[in-house]
Amino acid sequence: MTSPTHSASPSIIETHSLGKRYRDVTALADCTLEVERGEVFGLLGPNGSGKTTLIRLLMGFLRPTTGTATIDGLDCYRQSVAVHSRVAYLPGDARLFRRMRGRDVLRFFSDVRPGGDYRRALALAERLKIDLSRQVAVCSTGMRQKLALAAALSAQTPLLILDEPTASLDPTMRIELVAMVREAKAAGRTVVFSSHVLSEVEEACDRVAILREGRLVHVQDMARLARQHRIRAQLSGPLAPVPEALAGQLQLTANGQRQITIETPGDLAPVLGWLAQLPLDEVLVEPLGLRAIYDRFHAQVPE
Amino acid sequence: MNLALWRKAIVESRALLAACAALLFGFQWVFVWVTSQVKLPAIATFLSDLPEYMQNVVGIPIDQVATTAGRIALSYIDPVVLVATGVWAIARGSDAVSGEIGRGTMEMLLAQPVRRIAVLWTHAGVTILGAGVLGCAAWLGTFAGISTVVLDQHVDPWRFVPSAINVAALTFFLAGVATMASSWDSYRHRTVGLMGGFYVVGLVLEMTGKMVDNLSWLRYLTFLGVYEPQVMVTDRAAAWEMTLNYNGVLLGLGALSYIVATVIFCRRDLPAPL
Secondary structure, three states: OOOOOOOOOOEEEEEEEEEEEEOOEEEEEEEEEEEEOOOEEEEEOOOOOOHHHHHHHHOOOOOOOEEEEEEOOEEOOOOHHHHHOOEEEEOOOOOOOOOOEHHHHHHHHHHHOOOOOHHHHHHHHHHOOOOOOOEHHHOOHHHHHHHHHHHHHHOOOOEEEEEOOOOOOOHHHHHHHHHHHHHHHHOOOEEEEEOOOHHHHHHHOOEEEEEEOOEEEEEEEHHHHHHOEEEEEEEOOOOOOOOOOOOOOOEEEEEOOOEEEEEEOOOOHHHHHHHHHOOEEEEEEEEOHHHHHHHHHHOOOOO | OOHHHHHHHHHHHHHHHHHHHHHHHHHHHHHHHHHHHOOHHHHHHHHHOOOHHHHHHHOOOHHHHOOHHHHHHHHHHOHHHHHHHHHHHHHHHHHHHHHHHHHOHHHHHHOOOOOHHHHHHHHHHHHHHHHHHHHHHHHHHHHHHHHHOOOOOOOOHHHHHHHHHHHHHHHHHHHHHHHHHHHHOOOHHHHHHHHHHHHHHHHHHHHHHHHOHHHHHHHHHOHHHHOOHHHHHHOOOOHHHHHHHHHHHHHHHHHHHHHHHHHHHHHOOOOOOO
């Protein structure tokens, strides 16, 4: 890592009531969150939900309208240079210097950053199968994104911020990127990962924040989510009351006349005994998954 | 000082600078040769037959234009010189912020641990050096012409130094204003359009002020009012005083524009790539 830790706080990112308004448009409002050191933190939400605004505020590109954001104890806007020495950033649609060749791009980003590592950038470029002899102007979007990825990941910073990094990558490279995120985590780095692809976020992240219309509406611990299950079944008789020990923990939803869905908050074992007594057919037990959580906040409501 | 930023700024600008400098050098040289081909009495007769308002546009007395040095001095107000310096100043100035934002590269640049002021001033540094190079290229072209072409009268090439300084100062001023417009804007084509309009309005004010006696005060409203490199050659007594005053105004306003540009750029939000 190029920069020593500035703050003793377990959280590398802290925001308090962070907000950004553009005249009449609220891009982000009252966002309070903490990202712990060493975790992979996902940002989920549809277009316009505030993910990119949050990231741009963290990068100090935007002046907050309300609240504060700090990285490693440093104010993201006022101390942006010190913050950037601790952050490697990859935007969703990375634009590079069109007249440079791939090799020159990597050289530039290594040289411009104190402690930049050109050899590491070259090694990453080889791993990502980038043709470094080509001029950026004639590279495909995916190739440019990979080049930017190599430049960003070569910086040995404690924090990586990736804003929809897989948007223009092919499936093979998406898998490779998720592997790189895991490697970064294994090396003790913190990763903030924004994506539209639920499976990627589910696979890579320790915690996920869900945003809706510029507001942070939910933070999901993925380890906890992995213990949650959903049971779908057809009722063949009357539904017995939920035992007192389980009441308040289970979420029961009746879909239509006979179909029910039960969501469990944690260990499945205590529920199985009760389920065995119910008049159920066609029982399907599955992990709850991030999709179910996401749909709670962003489900399409039929008109 | 970040050497990588300097290298990038030089690599991005060297082709344009080389082209503009070559154009100025070659043009000045050729202009001296053309001057040698036209005999003085013929020129004097032609000019004295022109209407008075057209004589005023030249900016120097007709008897001075009829001298070899006076005619060579006119090369410094030729459209070729104004276009070459204008292209460099507006291309570079508009590129500083709105150009990088428009191409989307500003985001990657400012994500690095570099200060915004360093990004802007490195760019400006190369642009200002380029302004100096263009002034030198213009003078060297004149020097080469005078040294290699046989002229009717002896001409001291050092008389053209104040004119070349005026060319460099004008370029610096235009680049400063273009950088200021760019620092506020996100679209380079709009910055170029604004600067084109600014230049044309300045030119119209200058021409009108020269051609119409009652409207001579219009020349105080345009930057071209302090661009008179031809007078700096013909009026030898006032040449260095004019150099100080005129270039002082251009350099002062240019520096002020760069300061305003710095304040705007360091405080503005950086929009997402367009």
